[in-house]
Amino acid sequence: MSSLFDSPELAPEEVAARLLVTPTALADLTIVDAMKVVGYMRPKLIKAGTVIIHEGEVRGNDYMLLVLEGDIAVESDLPGLHESMVVNVMGPGHLLGEMGVLDGAPRSATCTANTDIAAAVLSRTALMRLLKDDPRLGSRLLLAISKRLADRLRDTTRKLKTFAQMNKALQQELQVVMNNRTGPTQRRG
Numbered sequence: 001m002s003s004l005f006d007s008p009e010l011a012p013e014e015v016a017a018r019l020l021v022t023p024t025a026l027a028d029l030t031i032v033d034a035m036k037v038v039g040y041m042r043p044k045l046i047k048a049g050t051v052i053i054h055e056g057e058v059r060g061n062d063y064m065l066l067v068l069e070g071d072i073a074v075e076s077d078l079p080g081l082h083e084s085m086v087v088n089v090m091g092p093g094h095l096l097g098e099m100g101v102l103d104g105a106p107r108s109a110t111c112t113a114n115t116d117i118a119a120a121v122l123s124r125t126a127l128m129r130l131l132k133d134d135p136r137l138g139s140r141l142l143l144a145i146s147k148r149l150a151d152r153l154r155d156t157t158r159k160l161k162t163f164a165q166m167n168k169a170l171q172q173e174l175q176v177v178m179n180n181r182t183g184p185t186q187r188r189g
Contacts, residue, residue, distance in 0.1 A: 022093035070117035
């Protein structure tokens with residue numbers, strides 16, 4: 001499989017900047033902004049099968065990762081079942097860990113490399129340095145991250161509403177079945 005980085009006409013930093021401004025990352029940044037932000041990121045290669053982020057992790061979680069190449073499975077634990085469920089697969093142009101770079105709170109999902117991964121990492125330390133060096137760019141970056149998080153929250157809310165509607169319909173169907181089972185027994189007694 002050929003790599004994005006094998007393209008002689010684009011420097012790796014430009015590839016990363018172009019992916020940073022995709023709709024799955026931070027589309028509100030300009031390519032010029034993205035080139036500057038990429039200068040604060042560090043490259044990271046991750047082998048297939050590596051757990052990159054552990055759900056609930058509280059140490060070393062103050063960074064976000066831009067996927068440059070490869071696919072990452074995002075899984076959430078299912079309460080009480082000792083199982084997890086894949087909720088998304090993220091590839092080139094996706095960001096992981098935006099909440100962690102902002103607040104350092106425990107991770108909300110487990111992310112595992114399905115393939116070898118090429119990524120760019122922005123740590124909170126680098127973000128703070130960017131904010132000091134170029135406050136206007138830092139503000140645009142934070143606004144873009146905030147918008148991305150708001151978009152994800154809206155999507156999650158939409159999914160929860162759909163789930164609630166399905167749950168209500170299933171409860172109504174169950175009630176009908178239960179009424180049909182208990183109805184004749186009550187009439188005999």
